[in-house]
Amino acid sequence: xxxxxxxxxxxxxxxxxxxxxxxxxxxxxxxxxxxxxxxxxxxxxxxxxxxxxxxxxxxxxxxxxxxxxxxxxxxxxxxxxxxxxxxxxxxxxxxxxxxxxxxxxxxxxxxxxxxxxxxxxxxxxxxxxxxxxxxxxxxxxxxxxxxxxxxxxxxxxxxxxxxxxxxxxxxxxxxxxxxxxxxxxxxxxxxxxxxxxxxxxxxxxxxxxxxxxxxxxxxxxxxxxxxxxxxxxxxxxxxxxxxxxxxxxxxxxxxxxxxxxxxxxxxxxxxxxx
Amino acid sequence: xxxxxxxxxxxxxxxxxxxxxxxxxxxxxxxxxxxxxxxxxxxxxxxxxxxxxxxxxxxxxxxxxxxxxxxxxxxxxxxxxxxxxxxxxxxxxxxxxxxxxxxxxxxxxxxxxxxxxxxxxxxxxxxxxxxxxxxxxxxxxxxxxxxxxxxxxxxxxxxxxxxxxxxxxxxxxxxxxxxxxxxxxxxxxxxxxxxxxxxxxxxxxxxxxxxxxxxxxxxxxxxxxxxxxxxxxxxxxxxxxxxxxxxxxxxxxxxxxxxxxxxxxxxxxxxxxx
Amino acid sequence: xxxxxxxxxxxxxxxxxxxxxxxxxxxxxxxxxxxxxxxxxxxxxxxxxxxxxxxxxxxxxxxxxxxxxxxxxxxxxxxxxxxxxxxxxxxxxxxxxxxxxxxxxxxxxxxxxxxxxxxxxxxxxxxxxxxxxxxxxxxxxxxxxxxxxxxxxxxxxxxxxxxxxxxxxxxxxxxxxxxxxxxxxxxxxxxxxxxxxxxxxxxxxxxxxxxxxxxxxxxxxxxxxxxxxxxxxxxxxxxxxxxxxxxxxxxxxxxxxxxxxxxxxxxxxxxxxx
Numbered sequence: 001x002x003x004x005x006x007x008x009x010x011x012x013x014x015x016x017x018x019x020x021x022x023x024x025x026x027x028x029x030x031x032x033x034x035x036x037x038x039x040x041x042x043x044x045x046x047x048x049x050x051x052x053x054x055x056x057x058x059x060x061x062x063x064x065x066x067x068x069x070x071x072x073x074x075x076x077x078x079x080x081x082x083x084x085x086x087x088x089x090x091x092x093x094x095x096x097x098x099x100x101x102x103x104x105x106x107x108x109x110x111x112x113x114x115x116x117x118x119x120x121x122x123x124x125x126x127x128x129x130x131x132x133x134x135x136x137x138x139x140x141x142x143x144x145x146x147x148x149x150x151x152x153x154x155x156x157x158x159x160x161x162x163x164x165x166x167x168x169x170x171x172x173x174x175x176x177x178x179x180x181x182x183x184x185x186x187x188x189x190x191x192x193x194x195x196x197x198x199x200x201x202x203x204x205x206x207x208x209x210x211x212x213x214x215x216x217x218x219x220x221x222x223x224x225x226x227x228x229x230x231x232x233x234x235x236x237x238x239x240x241x242x243x244x245x246x247x248x249x250x251x252x253x254x255x256x257x258x259x260x261x262x263x264x265x266x267x268x269x270x271x272x273x274x
Numbered sequence: 275x276x277x278x279x280x281x282x283x284x285x286x287x288x289x290x291x292x293x294x295x296x297x298x299x300x301x302x303x304x305x306x307x308x309x310x311x312x313x314x315x316x317x318x319x320x321x322x323x324x325x326x327x328x329x330x331x332x333x334x335x336x337x338x339x340x341x342x343x344x345x346x347x348x349x350x351x352x353x354x355x356x357x358x359x360x361x362x363x364x365x366x367x368x369x370x371x372x373x374x375x376x377x378x379x380x381x382x383x384x385x386x387x388x389x390x391x392x393x394x395x396x397x398x399x400x401x402x403x404x405x406x407x408x409x410x411x412x413x414x415x416x417x418x419x420x421x422x423x424x425x426x427x428x429x430x431x432x433x434x435x436x437x438x439x440x441x442x443x444x445x446x447x448x449x450x451x452x453x454x455x456x457x458x459x460x461x462x463x464x465x466x467x468x469x470x471x472x473x474x475x476x477x478x479x480x481x482x483x484x485x486x487x488x489x490x491x492x493x494x495x496x497x498x499x500x501x502x503x504x505x506x507x508x509x510x511x512x513x514x515x516x517x518x519x520x521x522x523x524x525x526x527x528x529x530x531x532x533x534x535x536x537x538x539x540x541x542x543x544x545x546x547x548x
Numbered sequence: 549x550x551x552x553x554x555x556x557x558x559x560x561x562x563x564x565x566x567x568x569x570x571x572x573x574x575x576x577x578x579x580x581x582x583x584x585x586x587x588x589x590x591x592x593x594x595x596x597x598x599x600x601x602x603x604x605x606x607x608x609x610x611x612x613x614x615x616x617x618x619x620x621x622x623x624x625x626x627x628x629x630x631x632x633x634x635x636x637x638x639x640x641x642x643x644x645x646x647x648x649x650x651x652x653x654x655x656x657x658x659x660x661x662x663x664x665x666x667x668x669x670x671x672x673x674x675x676x677x678x679x680x681x682x683x684x685x686x687x688x689x690x691x692x693x694x695x696x697x698x699x700x701x702x703x704x705x706x707x708x709x710x711x712x713x714x715x716x717x718x719x720x721x722x723x724x725x726x727x728x729x730x731x732x733x734x735x736x737x738x739x740x741x742x743x744x745x746x747x748x749x750x751x752x753x754x755x756x757x758x759x760x761x762x763x764x765x766x767x768x769x770x771x772x773x774x775x776x777x778x779x780x781x782x783x784x785x786x787x788x789x790x791x792x793x794x795x796x797x798x799x800x801x802x803x804x805x806x807x808x809x810x811x812x813x814x815x816x817x818x819x820x821x822x
Binding site for chain 3: 100194
């Protein structure tokens with residue numbers, strides 16, 4: 001299944017419309033190209049609603065939301081729903097400000113999401129209505145550990161039940177779950193936290209994977225999460241070899257994404273079901 | 275002539291004002307520095323009209339156009355016209371949405387462009403009023419091939435006649451033409467399509483070349499197109515040598531641009547006249 | 549003192565809120581991570597005022613200011629002042645347009661800045677009300693040289709006295725001064741001028757250093773300036789070794805920032821007091 005997910009992306013070259021933040025947008029675009037998809041960005045409301053109709057999936061990332069782009073997120077999300085395109089939410093910084101939290105909840109009311117991906121603090125905010133988000137990174141006190149893993153999966157499954165979306169919580173341990181079945185993924189490397197926007201990049205990859213695998217969003221999201229983590233591992237090997245730093249690592253990461261095919265993913269996945 | 279174009283850029287360090295999209299803007303800035311020019315970005319209408327007056331050329335790239343920046347494109351374009359600065363249009367995604375197509379046509383009515391650069395689908399939209407643009411990449415069915423090359427050049431010359439602009443169509447085969455004379459350029463590498471924003475970067479280089487070579491826009495644009503393609507070839511050699519991927523390739527591409535002088539360009543150009 | 553400044557940044561991981569331009573924002577984010585801080589960007593007025601309250605310092609960079617973000621700069625600056633967070637001003641292009649100059653002066657009236665960092669043309673504009681800024685780079689005629697160094701320090705000290713801010717003038721020779729004491733720093737490399745946004749990156753590092761060293765803004769700023777210059781020197785060594793160009797150099801620069809600890813800085817500082 002996971003291997004087929006990879007092959008489908010390369011075969012279909014899904015075109016992903018991103019309404020995303022201007023901090024990491026270039027990395028998001030290049031990551032989509034690297035994973036076998038294709039990016040298009042449009043955030044003017046009039047433009048975005050029309051652009052999304054020629055695409056295969058939509059990312060809504062609230063990282064630098066503003067009064068001009070917020071209405072575009074709603075209109076475009078609804079249009080993508082009408083077209084049955086997968087819509088992926090990245091609630092960057094939900095819990096860190098009232099505007100971000102409010103927009104996240106309003107989006108959840110008015111747009112149907114296929115996947116919601118965030119760090120644990122952001123997803124806790126989505127789940128509980130209040131968060132301990134301290135910025136765009138997860139609060140250390142929230143971290144998913146072996147000790148709280150089962151408990152976290154339990155409420156994440158409930159959140160999936162409630163929202164109808166696959167829930168993806170990323171961190172040292174990644175969780176990808178729907179209402180019934182959770183994948184726990186242990187790919188990745190701590191160095192990824194030293195690159196701005198790794199969460200945004202992964203969200204875009206998930207969108208490409210869901211667009212190319214419309215009947216298997218859970219497995220598509222799990223494949224994307226594992227692939228991205230594996231790319232982080234391969235990039236770390238190169239970092240060590242070259243005695244390089246975080247900016248080189250970003251480059252190696254995107255390079256590595258482009259080199260992972262179905263067989264490489266199968267060989268490198270660290271995944272279990274719960 | 276082409277060699278003199280290169281030397282003039284390095285001698286004059288043209289300052290290029292870019293109203294461009296936020297996806298690839300950083301690569302555009304660094305590409306301008308790499309080719310011997312200098313960038314400045316300003317898209318607030320009040321600011322942009324004044325900033326353009328201290329520059330030597332203007333890029334209008336509609337990649338992430340919005341209601342705030344569209345008026346700035348018109349006012350600044352007209353101001354640059356008054357100052358006789360070369361103005362270069364990059365109609366990103368023209369044909370993919372009504373807003374992009376409409377703004378492109380209105381710009382063509384109200385601003386005089388020295389060069390219009392796009393992929394074949396975008397330029398077909400500019401030429402025919404209707405396009406088959408499927409996003410920000412050219413539609414495969416539109417591709418310029420050896421079979422339709424002469425026919426494409428014929429209508430591109432007519433488009434140049436009609437608009438008064440040098441027309442640049444980029445793809446596997448590049449065409450740079452005015453109403454009378456066309457250059458066909460076969461530099462470049464398919465890997466360039468795996469980097470977001472290569473079109474935007476090239477448009478900015480063309481602006482620097484036209485600004486530094488005010489009496490020879492056709493040759494200046496041809497030199498810029500060939501130089502960029504040659505940089506893509508040199509970067510590919512480095513990619514192979516280092517077993518690298520698309521993100522490294524982007525870095526090698528900008529590095530290579532900075533290393534091409536007049537003699538290197540002369541030695542590497544693959545250009546013919548039609 | 550300087551070594552302690554470095555250690556404090558790594559110990560406290562200051563979260564820096566940046567209202568900054570969209571050209572170099574990604575490099576700013578990754579530079580903050582590389583130096584031991586953490587970035588968050590928010591420029592919607594409602595969002596920004598709240599986000600700044602969870603941060604430890606604020607950067608206001610006017611590089612692509614617009615009618616939407618200008619009010620956010622004022623409200624957020626005032627809020628950061630109430631919270632006693634250090635606020636750092638980067639008056640990009642002040643003197644190049646009336647809007648940039650006017651906003652700079654109005655910010656100086658309404659917000660208290662801990663540090664103002666710019667190139668010599670920008671800081672001359674701040675000091676004299678009129679500038680010779682020719683874009684976002686310093687005018688060659690303004691350059692700080694050994695001949696005008698003492699004179700420049702004299703008026704920079706006066707500007708610090710008048711504004712209450714540490715004044716940082718960067719170029720071939722860097723000056724970091726308050727009303728009484730000036731540091732002259734000769735770290736750095738001319739290659740840094742071939743990378744877009746080195747000024748913006750440095751401003752963000754200064755913010756992280758001031759946030760982590762609240763009682764020693766002068767020394768914190770001097771440590772940041774010297775560290776960034778030293779990173780530029782180390783990156784240049786790598787450029788030569790790899791026969792690379794400006795895009796690789798940008799990567800090496802951010803890599804190098806991440807590798808400079810207190811001892812490396814102490815060993816590499818080229819600093820004197822005047």
